Amino acid sequence: xxxxxxxxxxxxxxxxxxxxxxxxxxxxxxxxxxxxxxxxxxxxxxxxxxxxxxxxxxxxxxxxxxxxxxxxxxxxxxxxxxxxxxxxxxxxxxxxxxxxxxxxxxxxxxxxxxxxxxxxxxxxxxxxxxxxxxxxxxxxxx
Amino acid sequence: xxxxxxxxxxxxxxxxxxxxxxxxxxxxxxxxxxxxxxxxxxxxxxxxxxxxxxxxxxxxxxxxxxxxxxxxxxxxxxxxxxxxxxxxxxxxxxxxxxxxxxxxxxxxxxxxxxxxxxxxxxxxxxxxxxxxxxxxxxxxxx
Numbered sequence: 001x002x003x004x005x006x007x008x009x010x011x012x013x014x015x016x017x018x019x020x021x022x023x024x025x026x027x028x029x030x031x032x033x034x035x036x037x038x039x040x041x042x043x044x045x046x047x048x049x050x051x052x053x054x055x056x057x058x059x060x061x062x063x064x065x066x067x068x069x070x071x072x073x074x075x076x077x078x079x080x081x082x083x084x085x086x087x088x089x090x091x092x093x094x095x096x097x098x099x100x101x102x103x104x105x106x107x108x109x110x111x112x113x114x115x116x117x118x119x120x121x122x123x124x125x126x127x128x129x130x131x132x133x134x135x136x137x138x139x140x141x142x
Numbered sequence: 143x144x145x146x147x148x149x150x151x152x153x154x155x156x157x158x159x160x161x162x163x164x165x166x167x168x169x170x171x172x173x174x175x176x177x178x179x180x181x182x183x184x185x186x187x188x189x190x191x192x193x194x195x196x197x198x199x200x201x202x203x204x205x206x207x208x209x210x211x212x213x214x215x216x217x218x219x220x221x222x223x224x225x226x227x228x229x230x231x232x233x234x235x236x237x238x239x240x241x242x243x244x245x246x247x248x249x250x251x252x253x254x255x256x257x258x259x260x261x262x263x264x265x266x267x268x269x270x271x272x273x274x275x276x277x278x279x280x281x282x283x284x
Contacts, residue, residue: 007245011255011265022178024166031173033222036164036229048257048265080175080251081267083243087178089251101225103149109222109231113153115190123153123190125223 023088034100072096104132165230176242214238246274
């Protein structure tokens with residue numbers, strides 16, 4: 001636990017060795033956690049310029065304007081940064097099918113951990129009520 | 143964009159090279175984003191066993207039962223995992239002073255990004271209404 005308190009208005013982002021930091025996206029009106037992706041400084045700037053969530057895709061090594069293909073963009077209300085300036089939180093409202101997940105669901109967090117043995121050593125997943133809002137095959141396989 | 147859809151109930155976590163994955167904590171009753179930290183598999187197990195958020199501290203290289211010092215523990219309602227199983231989302235209720243941040247605030251996300259030039263190249267921070275709920279000097283410097 002560090003006791004150094006960051007009470008400044010100076011933007012001193014702490015990107016990791018790859019120049020990235022995690023960015024969580026939360027639906028502003030409901031508080032629903034939607035997804036987590038990564039931003040570099042340029043993706044942050046693009047987000048602020050465009051007013052829509054823009055990430056850096058680690059798998060594609062490219063800018064990722066969320067919803068560019070599907071139309072399911074995330075309109076930015078606010079971009080928050082945490083106390084040690086190494087995590088971003090995007091407060092967003094959803095457009096299009098209002099689905100942030102590539103499985104077609106509103107949220108990427110559609111399963112919860114369950115301990116089968118009560119000890120947390122044997123874990124499985126349980127689906128929550130988070131049904132697909134679009135058919136990924138139709139949207140992405142054109 | 144990968145089209146591979148994970149629709150299984152099998153827990154196949156994708157930890158990074160350090161054996162960690164990001165874990166965001168969200169207040170269940172309000173949807174307030176509180177913090178982001180990291181978990182390894184053992185911290186996840188400890189969380190499930192104890193019913194309280196337990197992380198792995200990268201700076202201290204040790205288990206971090208959140209609130210062990212301050213009493214401001216995060217009681218777990220659910221632990222969600224995302225579509226590609228590389229991010230955790232803990233839905234929690236707050237105990238003690240109901241402050242998750244070491245600055246004494248409810249949330250670590252108490253500042254938002256502001257573009258001074260409208261282009262997103264000159265950024266500064268603006269405080270949101272997120273006042274300290276405890277005095278960090280009293281809690282941590284004993």
